[in-house]
Amino acid sequence: MIEVLRIGHRPARDKRVTTHVCLVARAFGAGSVVVDTADRSIERTVEGVNRRFGGDFRVRTGVPWARHVRAFQGTKVHLTMYGMTLEDAVLRIPKAAPLLLVVGSTKVPARVYGLVDFNVSVGNQPHSEVAALALFLDRWFMGRELRKDFGGRLRVVPSARGKRVLDSEEEE
Ligand code: SAM
Numbered sequence: 001m002i003e004v005l006r007i008g009h010r011p012a013r014d015k016r017v018t019t020h021v022c023l024v025a026r027a028f029g030a031g032s033v034v035v036d037t038a039d040r041s042i043e044r045t046v047e048g049v050n051r052r053f054g055g056d057f058r059v060r061t062g063v064p065w066a067r068h069v070r071a072f073q074g075t076k077v078h079l080t081m082y083g084m085t086l087e088d089a090v091l092r093i094p095k096a097a098p099l100l101l102v103v104g105s106t107k108v109p110a111r112v113y114g115l116v117d118f119n120v121s122v123g124n125q126p127h128s129e130v131a132a133l134a135l136f137l138d139r140w141f142m143g144r145e146l147r148k149d150f151g152g153r154l155r156v157v158p159s160a161r162g163k164r165v166l167d168s169e170e171e172e
Contacts, residue, residue, distance in 0.1 A: 001098040002030040002140075003072070004133065007065045008105035009037040014026045021103060022046045026057040029145035030077040030101070035038070038062030054152020065102075069115045074098030076116040079132040080108070081162060083119030090139050102138065103129035 004025040005136045019042055022033045026046065035042060041062045046059045069076055074097045077089070084092075093099070102108075102116060113119055122132040137145055157164035 001074075002137070003100050004030050004033045005065060005100055005102045006033060006035045006067060006129070007108060009035045009039065009042075009061075010105065011037060011039045011065075015039070015041060015104050017105070017130065018042055019045050019130075021133060022047065022059055022115065024130055024134050025137075026050075027145075028053065028134055028138065029148060030057075030143050032058040032060070034063045034065075035059070035061040036063060036065040038063070045156070050152075052152060052154045054150035066111070066115065069100065069102065070089055071102045072098075074100060075118070076100045076102065077118045077120055077136075078102040078108075078112055078114070078116040079103070079122060079129065079134055079136060080119050081086075081121050081126050082113075083121040085138055086120055086122050086136060089120040091116055099140075103133055107127065115134060117132075 004021065004068050006018055006021050007060045018035060020040070023046070026049070035094060037074060043061055046057065051056055076092055077093060078141060079101060083089070085161060090104050090156050120136065155166040155168070
């Protein structure tokens with residue numbers, strides 16, 4: 001079980017990036033996202049994707065982040081350009097325990113570094129929470145996440161040209 005915690009969400013500025021954090025988490029094998037600031041529009045967007053494409057991915061917003069990190073039962077990992085390397089981290093992080101992956105938006109409060117079990121860098125250059133999350137999940141699952149079957153109403157058929165989508169409601 002992997003949960004992603006997005007901290008520093010500003011509804012007026014970060015809707016699109018936080019939505020992408022949620023969609024990447026969902027598509028690449030996490031089970032849920034928790035966002036610190038309340039934002040119903042993000043919850044609605046992800047619920048709409050679940051309805052069409054399947055799965056039971058969950059999003060909660062308006063969750064105080066520090067309390068959530070402290071209460072989490074499992075391994076807490078903060079993705080940051082200053083952390084230990086991703087390569088080392090995937091070898092050292094226990095595989096069986098639930099995982100909380102913390103990503104920021106602007107500068108994260110300094111105490112995050114001390115609240116977690118591992119600070120992990122996806123390369124040591126500044127880039128994006130969306131990219132860091134995608135790469136972490138891909139290394140963690142070793143590519144298996146891309147073959148996950150979501151059992152949704154809409155099913156995309158991989159196609160070299162054009163768009164093939166099966167809609168199970170239209171077949172009935
Ligand atoms: N200047 C900000 C700072 O000092 O934290 C950078 C924020 S960055 C736009 C937003 C988030 O992306 C960070 O909080 C972190 O979670 C993630 N991130 C950015 N670069 C990363 C890297 N190289 N490795 C891991 N995570 C990274």
